[in-house]
Amino acid sequence: MADGTVAADQLRLFIERIERLEEEKKAIADDIRDVYSEAKANGYDPRIMRMVVRLRKMETHTRQEQDAILETYRTAIGC
Amino acid sequence: MADGTVAADQLRLFIERIERLEEEKKAIADDIRDVYSEAKANGYDPRIMRMVVRLRKMETHTRQEQDAILETYRTAIGC
Amino acid sequence: MADGTVAADQLRLFIERIERLEEEKKAIADDIRDVYSEAKANGYDPRIMRMVVRLRKMETHTRQEQDAILETYRTAIGC
Amino acid sequence: MADGTVAADQLRLFIERIERLEEEKKAIADDIRDVYSEAKANGYDPRIMRMVVRLRKMETHTRQEQDAILETYRTAIGC
Numbered sequence: 358m359a360d361g362t363v364a365a366d367q368l369r370l371f372i373e374r375i376e377r378l379e380e381e382k383k384a385i386a387d388d389i390r391d392v393y394s395e396a397k398a399n400g401y402d403p404r405i406m407r408m409v410v411r412l413r414k415m416e417t418h419t420r421q422e423q424d425a426i427l428e429t430y431r432t433a434i435g436c
Numbered sequence: 437m438a439d440g441t442v443a444a445d446q447l448r449l450f451i452e453r454i455e456r457l458e459e460e461k462k463a464i465a466d467d468i469r470d471v472y473s474e475a476k477a478n479g480y481d482p483r484i485m486r487m488v489v490r491l492r493k494m495e496t497h498t499r500q501e502q503d504a505i506l507e508t509y510r511t512a513i514g515c
Numbered sequence: 516m517a518d519g520t521v522a523a524d525q526l527r528l529f530i531e532r533i534e535r536l537e538e539e540k541k542a543i544a545d546d547i548r549d550v551y552s553e554a555k556a557n558g559y560d561p562r563i564m565r566m567v568v569r570l571r572k573m574e575t576h577t578r579q580e581q582d583a584i585l586e587t588y589r590t591a592i593g594c
Numbered sequence: 595m596a597d598g599t600v601a602a603d604q605l606r607l608f609i610e611r612i613e614r615l616e617e618e619k620k621a622i623a624d625d626i627r628d629v630y631s632e633a634k635a636n637g638y639d640p641r642i643m644r645m646v647v648r649l650r651k652m653e654t655h656t657r658q659e660q661d662a663i664l665e666t667y668r669t670a671i672g673c
Contacts, residue, residue, distance in 0.1 A: 364591065365591035365592070367636065368588060368591050368592065368633075368638060368643075371632070371633040371636075371638065372643065372646060372650070374629050375626055375629050375630070375643070375647055376647065378622055378626045379626065379647070381622050382619055382622045382623060382626070385618050385619045385622065386619060388615050389615045389619070392608060392612050395608070396605075396608040399604065399608075401509075401608065402505055405502060405505045406509065406605075406608065406612070408506055408509075409510065409515065409609060410612055412510070412515055413513070413515050413613070420515070423484060426481055426484045427484050427487055430484055430487075430488050430526060431488065431491070433526050433527070434488055434492070434526065434527055434530060436488065436492050436499070444670035446557065447559060447564075447667060447670050447671065448670070448671055450550060450559065451564065451568060451571070451671060453550050454547055454550050454568055455568065455571070457543055457546050457547045457550065458547065458568070461540055461544060461547065464536055464539050464543065465540060467536050468533055468536045468537065468540065471529060471532050471533050471536065472533070474529070475526075478525065480526060485526075485529065485533070489533055489534065489537070492530070492534070509605060512601065512605050513602070513605065513606055513609060559667075560663055563663045563664050563667055564667065567664070567668065567673065570668070570673055571671070571673050578673070581642060584642045585642050585645055585646070588638075588642055588643065588645075589646065592646060592650070594646065594649055594650050
């Protein structure tokens with residue numbers, strides 16, 4: 358029973374650490390949403406900003422290659 | 437108790453209908469994956485094909501507007 | 516140039532096959548949603564039905580083991 | 595042109611703020627993963643810990659109601 362109590366305490370500590378971190382993560386996700394809202398209020402399009410954020414995460418040559426292939430496919434398909 | 441049995445049967449029938457549909461949906465998802473694999477074996481890039489599929493779902497004027505804004509943002513940011 | 520046309524046609528065929536399959540998949544997803552709606556109209560809780568669908572997908576012994584561990588953790592944490 | 599430069603700078607500032615926040619969010623997500631790994635190394639099951647975290651987020655009476663309905667459905671279906 359002593360062991361059970363120790364294990365329960367340990368599990369509780371793990372869960373509580375996770376919950377604190379989840380709260381921090383949620384707070385930052387809220388901050389990100391706020392920046393997009395502020396940008397939107399200034400006339401920017403959040404959806405397209407997200408595309409730019411994703412493109413900037415890529416290596417330059419990967420992004421250039423993606424641009425080229427996408428352009429080729431769109432021309433081929435006519436869209 | 438008779439009612440309980442009737443309700444259990446009804447619930448089971450709903451669940452079984454959902455399970456059959458989920459199986460059909462999974463089979464189609466597998467077919468889609470197969471087409472992408474076949475396209476890849478023919479030298480196409482599945483990830484960029486997915487972008488084209490998404491672009492084709494959009495109304496022409498919405499897609500053109502998105503293209504224009506994305507181009508403006510990328511030029512502004514230099515990426 | 517002839518090659519380019521052939522490749523464009525091949526790409527278009529792949530894209531169109533994917534689009535047809537995506538439509539079929541969407542139709543089935545709509546059917547699933549309809550069954551949940553019908554179940555809800557009969558007094559069942561769709562969210563909990565989804566849990567049951569997930570549990571039924573598991574092997575019996577895996578589900579029993581999960582039940583036992585979850586019960587242990589909930590007792591330890593007191594929730 | 596001056597306006598264009600101002601707008602470009604403003605967009606860049608928004609994007610950079612978002613990127614910093616995304617990095618912070620990623621760091622916290624990594625921390626959460628680390629806690630689950632540490633718990634796993636201590637013999638706990640991360641997947642079931644996640645269930646407990648989700649259950650603890652719920653109001654007590656909502657969780658109790660969910661428990662009761664799930665129990666009823668499982669008995670009815672026999673799983």
